[in-house]
Each structure stands twice: as structure tokens, then as C-alpha cells.
Amino acid sequence: MKTKKERIFYYDFLRAFAIIAVIICHVDAFFGPLTNTTQIVAQMTFHDIGRIGVPIFFMISGALILNREYPSLKFFLKKRFVRIIYPFIFWIILILVPIAYTGGNQTYLWNVFTGNPSFTWYFWVLIGIYLFMPILNSFVKEYGDEALKYFLIIWFALMVLQTFHIELWEHLNLSYFTGYVGYPILGYYLANKEFKISDKKVCISGLIILLISLACFVYLNYIGSSAIESIYENVPMIFMASGLFLFIQYADKLNKFKSIKNNFIGKSIVSLSVCSYGMYFSHVIVTKFLSYYNPHSHLMFPVMFIIIVFLSWLLPYIVSKIPHLKRFSGA
Template sequence: VGIMERIIYADYLRVIGILWVIGVHLSLSYVSFHPAFSHLWFQGIISSSLTRAGVLLFIMVSGMLLLDRDEPLSKVPQRLKRVLVPFYFWLFYYFMKDVLIDHQLFNVHSTETFLIELYNAIIDPTKISIEFWYIYMIVAFYLMLPLLYQMIKHVSEKEIEYFLVIWFVVLLLNFFRFRIYIINYMNLFVGPLGYFILGYYLNKKDSKYTRSKKFGLLLFILGLVILILSFYIPALLTGHTENSYILVGNVDPGSCLKMAGLFIIFKNIDFKTVFGKYSEKINSSVIKFAGYTYGIYLIVNIPLDLIKDYGYFNLQISPFINIPIIILISVTASIIILWIMNKIPVLRKFTGMKN
């Protein structure tokens, strides 16, 4: 795809997504390590809320790009292969590292237990790394994509809005723990599917709201405030850090508003004018970086673990200083590893990069 036809803001969102995925895990360490209401705890909840839900950007960008082009059934195996081949390669690497070096996650003392534990890691990869839930979720989307594409193609904008409204209402009811029996059967509407369709919708929709960076910023700030309060209020009520409102899977209204806002802001940035004469250079660097994001997602734990093991992740330093430095180091290390692998034919298919 040429740079002109390319939806450049999708690449920017992918890059932000990967930086936030790393940032939120580091930020949450501050929240769980420091006593509630200490100054580093407050900084931790602000930095967690800022970096929260990076994965949602991947989902929204995927929805925006994939629901907009023909998705025949014949393309499904190829898509699955692109996601799963590198994923299983790295899953096996982390599994072996644990079995041979760390001995923390798996209980292996014979061939039989080795196979049982490997099977457990494959059916539930979150045992190895919590953010691996995303991989199986995207696989589920790819399996449904030919169907979703046909559905989206044949519905009106009004009908998409109808779906999104129901989805958001169910999201709110779930978030506030309303145990209404019908919700059990509305769960089709909940969760990542809504973000997939929301990304497509926001990209297509042309209204004064989706054209307004100010409206985007308003949504972003509103979402951010809800996220900060969902740390703060439960802590206030219980007297200690209470993570139950910080849901894995990001199906909370704060994340939803924040990400929709960010999406609208970036949709309306003209990157040519922002960077002036450097725009070509910066845009092509962002496109290159975006090509590495899936690979970074899979391997960034390697440098992060080293940084933590050697005590370079110091929770006494403000997260606003500490976390950007660690992200910079771990992302640079990941890109170097992937770049080298990409030069070696036998390892190329495990980088998660399009070649």
C-alpha cells in the first residue's frame, strides 16, 4: 500500500498502543507496591490510567482496516498463520525458559508433566504473560471475520449505531455490577467485538463530532478521569488498593471513552502540516515502527525481565521518569532482536512482521 493510500493515523495509534501496553504493566507495579494514598501511589494510578487499554487501540485499528475490505473465507488460514506461528514460537521459548531457568510457573519433573504443562500453557497462554489474552481474542475475530464483514457491509450506519448503543449500555451495567438476568444473554454484545466495530465506525462516520479534535480531547479527558476514579474511589471505601474495578480486558467505560477520544483526535490530525518538512521522514519512521508492533508485543518481556531481575526497575523513582526510560530501553532492545531475526531466513517467520 502506498503512503498516500495508507491510513497513516492507524500506524500512529498502533505505536501508541504498544507503548501503552508496556507502560500500563509497569505502572500497575507502582499501584500494588506503594500503600494507598502515598504520593508514588497517586502517580502510579495517574500513569496507569494514562497508559491503560493500549490493546484496545490494536482492536479498533484492526476493525477499521479489516471490516473495510473484502474478507473471503479463503483468507482466514493465512491470517491465523501470521498471528499464531510467531506466537507459538515465543510461547514455547517462554515456557522452556521457565522450565529450565526460572521454575516459577510450571511444575515439570518428567516427560509427562512437561507435556501436561505445555498443553496448559497453550490452552491458557495468560499463565505465561497476562497480556497474551489478546492473541486468542484476535484469533477469534479472524475466525468470525468473513461473517462480520458481510454483516457490516449490509447494515446501515443507523444499525451500527444501534449495536454500539446497546453494547455501551451493557458495558456500563457490567461495570457497575448490575446483576440483571438478561445481561447473561446480552454478553454477545459485550467486550472486544464492540471495539472492533467502533474502530470501523469512527473511521467511517462523518459528523461534526468525529471531525472535532476538541470533542476527541473531551472524551479522552472524561475517560481518563473515570479510570483514575475507578482506582481512587474503591481505595477510599476500603482503605487499601482495590483492583476489582480495574478489569482485565478493558471492557470498562473509562477505557472506552478515552480510546474513542484518542481515535477521533488522531483521525483529525493532518500529519503533513504538523511536522512540516520532516513529515515524510517521521511518517515513514512511524510506519516502520508500526510494522514491528506485533513482534514487540511478543518479545518485550525478554528485556523487561532482565531489567527487573537486575534491579533496574526502581519503584522509588517517579513513574513519569522511570517508565519512559524503561520503555525506551526495552523497545529498542526488542527492535534490535527482531531486526536481526528478520535478516536470518529461518527465523524470519517468527518475527510477527510482514515481509
Template sequence: MSINDTIYYNKLRTLATIAVITIHASSTLFYHRPIGSESWWIATFFDTIARFGVPIFLMISGALLLPKKEDMKSFYSKRLHRILIPFLLWLTIYYFHNLPVNISLSEKFYRLLNGICSGSSYHLWYIYMLVGIYLAIPAVRIWVQNISTQSIRIILLFWGILLLLRLTNETGKLVKSLNIEFFYYLGYPIAGYYLSILKFHKPHQTIRRFSIAAIIIGILLTLSGTYILSLYKGKTDELFFNCLSPTVALMSSGIFLLFKHIEFKKEKVPGK
């Protein structure tokens, strides 16, 4: 891995972290202001431009993990300590924090089981999804390392079509009823891996322009789609805000490519 690779992954992580914070800071106004009002548009704009946060984290994971040669035991043992133990800790903390005082022992036990299965707090959905991704990584790694880049391109094209179909009402219901959203998220690590190994025969400046165009188009489509759909339904709708929205996938891919083709200078450590 080159120095520029390490730097741009770190820059992307920082940007994605800020994006996730921005989403949580703006979501209150987005859901509780009249559609089309000034405050609604401000919240919607910031919410839109920050929607790449989770996809970028998954793309970085794919770019870093899928090229590796690593046995399953080593892979899973590392993730066990980094994710599972902290996850169980916070699952327990949220469980007791949200637990009513005056309920029976059987009700407490039921709530504990329900919290383990569905999450004791809404934002823990990311950990459930991430655990599923990591369980699949060793198999996906073997797969992508033994097929051509053209085959990966076809797979990502098919994934993009699935994301488009997910916008339709019937497909969206089917995905939720079958609980197969996890498989949709697998597209991001594969996309990150593909974009990280992709070699262009054009100047970096041309790729940067293409990336910026993809980002702008993704933002405009997400904004307009959210506004039109919210007006149609008479209430704020976040279909285009979802991580699995094709417009968010387009924006996220553009940001990943843009950072890949920026020549970052090696950061100097103070005192060295």
C-alpha cells in the same frame, strides 16, 4: 484509502505501542505501593493514560479489515502465518522456560496441555483474544457491510450499556463464569470501523475539541474510579483499568477520533 488515513493509522499504532510499554513499566509500582501514596498516584496516572493501547490496536484492525472484500480462505491463510506460527513458537519457549526440572513425565504433559489451553505466560492472553477476534471477523464483516450506520450506532450503544453493566459485581462474575469476555472485545473492531466511516458535518476543530473532552473525561473517571474502589476494597483494584471498562472505551474512542481529524502531512522519505 487516503494518504491521511494511512498516516494516522501508523501514528496510532506507534502511540498504542508506547502505551502498552508504559503500562508494563508502571504496573509494578501500581500494585506494590500504598494506595494514595505519591508513587502510587504517579504509577496510577501513567497506567491510566496508557490504557487505550490494546483497544486502539483492535479499533485499527476493525477500521482496516471490516470494509474489505475478501474471501475467508485468503483472510485466514494470511493470519495463520502472521499469528499462529509465532504464537506456537513463543508458547513453546515460555513452556520450557517455566518448566520445573524435577517433575514426572505425566506432570510435564499435563503442564503442556494446560499451557496450550490457558497460556504458558500471562501476557499471551492478548493472542488468544486476537485469534478469537480474527475467527469472527469474516462473519462480522458481512454483517456490518449490510446494515445501516444507524444500526451499527444502536449496536455500539448496546455494547456501551453492557460495558457499564460489567462494572457491577454480579455481571462481572457472570461474564467470567460463562467465559464470554471475548464477545465484549468484538465491540472495539466494530467501533473502529464505525468511527472510520463516520462523516461529521462540523469543522475538524470542533470534532478535535469533542475528542479531547472525551479523552479527559475518560482519564478522570478511570483515575477516580480506581482510587475510590481501591480504598473501598482495601487493596489496589484494576476494574476501571480493564480494556473492557467503559471509561477506557470512552478514552480510546476519543483518541481514535482525534487522530482521524488531525491533518497529518505526508512524511518525506530521506533522499527522495
């Protein structure tokens, strides 16, 4: 008889935060008119906190997938792709059919499907990472901590060069070390790293790193710096995601969440985590629908945001309870 796999709460917390963060990035239209600098900076800060969501998703994937034993390559690919492809097909049909019905042309529909530009870009990046993950898994299993440091040092160095728009000479091609693939490795590294300082100091350090890097990111965004043209592939974003990951991970180790784990708050966090992939798609439907009822009010924004998050969770949750549709729900 199969035993129920024990959940790791800080992964659930991070995943719940990540999906809420993604929604944050897509609800700017529900802010009222921005009439002064304070409002602009507040909106930017809110939005830039939301940017952390996607890197956190990738980091959790790496922490859970790397350095594992899999019966075969076919088993790994089937398990991972079934989990993401079925929900994608289900939700993309629900999203594209109304667009087509209301007059969307074929080019626009294709662009939404391929993520060019569209929220679906995350799905295609995830496909690419999963295709490469068995190779990374073997690499990490073979060389362990040494492999992680090797990859991360090169990846971070290239991220620094990219942030400051410094190009290497033409024939030194290190593109296979760049991009989103570094985040899963970073997530696994931080999840398993044993620091020489106390857990409390690591937790506080994570929070400080998060706040300082967020302030830098907001400032660069405010002045229109080209350093963050690639939103997820720059040094401030790496530190933001790392700081949040460590802060939540070690807060959990210090039992800071003990009082909420078994009550309504803890159960809500776990439910958001479980439904997060479905929410990534359903929030597009919810946001589009509620845009017709946008009050354009700073005071009403928190209410609209809570409604969007709730309905985005409710849709995949309901679908997951319908017989034969659970695998399509993303929950």
C-alpha cells in the same frame, strides 16, 4: 506488478502508541518505592494510560478489516491467522523454553501458553475475534451504517450495565453483544464516520473526552472501585479509547503530523507500528531479563523504560531481516 500499499499514518501512530502503552502496563516493577500519594497517583495515571493499548489494537483491526471484499472465507482466515499464529509459535517457544529450563512446572507453562493469567490472553482473544469477523464483515456490508449503530448501541448499553454491576433477568441472553468484539466495530465506525462539526472541533473533542475519561478511570482505580474490575470492558475505557482514536485521527487530517512524517520521528513511528505484534511478545523477554538489573529508582525509570521499548523493537526487527524468519518475527 504489485504496487506498494500506501500506509495511513494515523493508524501507524495509534499502533505505535498502543504497543508502547502495553509495555507501560508491564513495567511497574521498575518504579521506585511509592512513598506518598502524589507518587501513587502518578504511577496509576501512567499505568492507566497504558490500559488504552489493547482496545486501540482491536479498533485498528476493525477499521482495516471490516466492510472489505474477500475472495473467500478460506482466504480471509488463512491471511489473518498466518499473520498472528506463526509469530505466536516462534515467540512462545523462546519464552517457554527458558522457563522450563529453570524449573517451571507443566501447569505454569500451560497457564502461560493459554493466558491464564498471562500476556498471551491477547492472542486467544484475537483468535476469537478473527473467527467472528467474517460474520461481522457480512453484517456491515449488508446493512452499512445502520448495522454499526445497531450493534454499538446494544454493546454500549450492556457495557453500562456491566460497569455498574446491573444484571439482566436470567433468560435474556445478550452475551454475544458483549466483550472485546465491540471495539473492532467501534474502530471501523469512528474511522468512517462523517461528523457535522469541523475537523478541528472533532480533534479537540477527542482530546477532551480522553482526558476526562482518563481522570475518571484513575479516580476509580485509586478508590478501588468495582466499576473497573473488568479492565477493558467498562464505560470509562470505551471513552478513553474513542477519545484517543479521534484525537489522533483528526490531528492527522489537520496535517499536524506533516512535519514529522518523513523524518526520523515519523520513520520510527512506522517501524514501531510494523514491529508492534512481535514487540508484544519480545517485550516479555526483555522485561524479564532487565528485571535482574532493576535500579528501583524513580529517576532511572524513564531510562529503563526507553531501553525496554528499544530492545523490544530491536528483537523482532532483527528477526525480520533473517531469511525465512520474517513471517515468524511479527513484523
